Amino acid sequence: MKNSLTRRVLTASVGVAVLAIPLAACSGGGGGSSSGGTTEITYLTQSDDANTAQAKALIAAFEKANPDISVKLDTQPGGTEGDNLMKTKLSTGSMDDVFHYNSGSLLQALNPDQTLVDLSDQSWVSTLTDDFKQVVSTDNGLYGAPWGTSFAGAVLYNKKVYSSLGLTVPTTWADFIANSEKIKATGNGITPILQSYGDTWTSQLFVLGDFANVSAQDPNWAKNYTANDPSAKYVNEPAFAGFANQQEVFDKKLMNEDFASMTNAQAMDALANGQAAQYPMLSATIATVQQNEPDKTDDIGVFALPAANASDTSITMWQPNGIYIAKTAEGAKLDAAKKFVAFANSSDGCAVQNDAGGAAGPYVTSACTLPSTAPALIGDIQKYFDAGKTGSALEFLSPIKGPNLENITVAVGSGITSAKDGAAQYDDDVKKQAQQLGLSGW
Incomplete structure (x- = not known):
């Protein structure tokens, strides 16, 4: 597992297939063919079971609605290998x-301006x-349509505990x-704030989940951070707040005593059962409660x-992945590809996404509506x-994402x-990582 709370880590840590994060790169031939009045295009997704199943369902629905277009499915492993193959x-x-593929x-x-079709029209x-x-x-165009829901990095809380204490x-x-502190003062044994450093990636939420607040105070912070502007550093406010807040929680002894060994799954169980009140975490982890204690899902x-x-x-929101069109698609293939992307964001395409389940946040398109079975916490998000109080992670x-953040936040949180x-x-x-990426100014 990589030492970062990226979408890849979420996939490995939460273990929910439908939340697998696309890091696709293509395999197989690219172009397809046109014959007998039917235009053939190819669609690439990653090779895990969940994404392959979703792609097959999307293709079947699209071909039924568009009998003059056939779609050939290609798959590719994810991860760094997939990233490199895609670039090639x-x-x-x-x-x-x-x-x-990923957004962001x-x-x-x-290099989307040179390799992808602008879909802004x-x-x-x-x-x-x-x-x-x-x-x-980019400044020159919009290149992707969303696929799947967003999810939040925030504080999950037990609504029954809050209600019983009048919070x-x-x-x-x-x-x-x-x-x-009110929760702690009751003396009833309920943990005020859960931490689960048995899964070290979970220690990062105080920092990463605070970033929408950083952006609200300084909309240019991410841009300046990437450019190595001295003002956009974690030792300075507003970004320093994430580290300071994590230290305060430890200093005031508001955490569970077994924070060093507790796992994410154990923390979600404690939260669902009212043994704890609050847990800085990704909303995607609600899937653990849905699987293990479905009758308590809406208590969160x-x-x-x-x-x-x-x-x-x-x-702070983690955005869904996107569906993109390569610039090599031309003529009838380009027209068919645009229809395919539009279909994915139509009511029929949304039905395919809903049938897959696993929603952990709102859709980022008004074309899609969540099913009634979606977790109640999505309404909170x-x-x-x-x-208008959201911001991307x-x-x-x-x-720039330094590889040692989870180790640093475990140390601060402990x-x-x-x-x-x-x-x-x-x-x-992050300086070392930016230099490895060859970014200017570092």
Whole structure:
């Protein structure tokens, strides 16, 4: 497992097939053929069972609605190998006509202005959220349509515990700490704030889940961070807050005593059963409760990790992956490819996505509506969407993600390293990674 809370880590850690994060690269031939009045295009997804099954269902529904177009499915392993193969295919002009891949910084590494078809003139673009548009666009065009739902990095909480103690959802960090101290003061054994360093990746939420608050205070922070602007460092506010908050939780003894060994699955069980009240975590982990204790799924709510000021409090979102068209698709193939992408974001395409299950957040297109069986916590996230209080996780806005963050946050969260030292260590960690990426200014 990589030492980062990226979408790859989520796939490995949560273990929910439908949440597998596409890191596809193509395999097989790219172009397809046209014969007998039927246009053939190819569609690439990654080779895990969940994504292959979704792709087959999408193709079957599309071909039924478009009998003059046939779609050949290609698959490719994910991970770094897949990333490299995809770049090779695009650079050599042998990419499949349509393909499924990450949004955000990994997409930018594909040089989309030169390799992908600009889809900004398509009618479905008007249905997208601004956050998603940002992570599939450059200054020169918009290149992807969403596939799947978003999910949040926030605070999961037990609504029954909150109700029994008369607590309200906090909108400031001070309110969050006050709630946690009230829970501790009851003496009933309920853990105020869960931490689960037995799965070290989970230690990063105080930092990564705070990033929408950073963006709310400084909309240019991610851009300046990528450019190595001295103001955009974790040792400085507003980004320092994530480290400082994690230290405060430890210092005030608001965590479970077994934080060093507890796993994510154990934490979700404790939260669902009311043994704990709050857990900074990804909303995607609700799948653990759905699987193990489905009758308690709707006891779990979610709220944004609060900023110091309520006006800055926003929820951090991990955006869904996208479906893209390679620039090598031309003529009838390009027309067919555009129909295929549009279909994926139509009511019929949304039905395919809903049938797959696994929703962990709102759709980023108004074309899709969640089924009634979706977890209740998604309604909590939707309120932030409706209020315009969302922001993408940093990994979608910058390619820089230091490999040692989870080790640093475990140390800060365990009282081994101060927040100030941890932030400084992480600034050094990302410097090394930025230099490896060959970014200018580093």
